[in-house]
Amino acid sequence: MADPADTEVNEEIGFKPLYAQVRERLMRRLVSGEWMPGMLLPSEIELARQLSVSQGTVRKALDSMTADNLVIRRQGRGTYVAEPEESRILFQFFRLTPDNGAASFPDSRVVSTGHAKPTHTEIENLRLAEGEQVFRIERIRMLSDQPILIETITLPASRFPDFDHLTIIPNNLYRLYSERWGITIGSAEERLKAIAASSRDAKRLGCNEGEALLLISRVAKDLEERPVELRWSRCISRDIHYAVNLR
Structure with missing residues (x-):
């Protein structure tokens, strides 16, 4: 009843x-x-x-x-x-799984960081105001010490003040957003596309230039459905796959 x-x-x-x-x-x-x-x-x-x-x-x-x-x-x-470090939250937003093993969360190594003028794509996806700057992070992510993807993360600088003052950027960025700036990632939209590895990505991933990569573009949103992060991940797919359960 x-x-x-x-x-x-x-x-x-x-x-x-x-x-x-x-x-x-x-x-x-x-x-x-x-x-x-x-x-x-x-x-x-x-x-x-x-x-x-x-x-x-x-x-x-x-x-x-x-x-x-x-x-x-x-x-x-x-x-x-829910805390962002909970495994169920981590794997809600990380869908890459080794072909011959159980899912595990990757380590990361930061390659570069810095403020920048946003591109048209960043302005559109993050709904940036005129003249607003972004903060970009580029890092390599690894499973069992093997590079599996390189990602570029773009954040609205106005929502993440003093990001450049951090001495260490942790592996779990969503926990950092929550604890330092009070921004909780509640949802994300992803798009997948096949691309060829550039010479730059090939060097950092240890693969051949032109090798097939999986490009995952993600717009992460806060609890009010406002976009707060644009993430581009270029992934080696020879030994891993993108897994999602449809219900």
């Missing part, structure tokens, strides 16, 4: 199922920084009391957030805000 509370309408949010309205209200707490990564959330009963809805409606909203890897339920301990 449907929860009677699900027929309620909150005019502030709009005409949506009540659990979706509750999800949006909970999401605001993530966006505002009221709920930080790793934080234990109030109980379903307490949230229901705060929001004046049924416990079942809160549970349905949290189920939706769990499915999107925004919160994590731990049996007997409660519901927590």
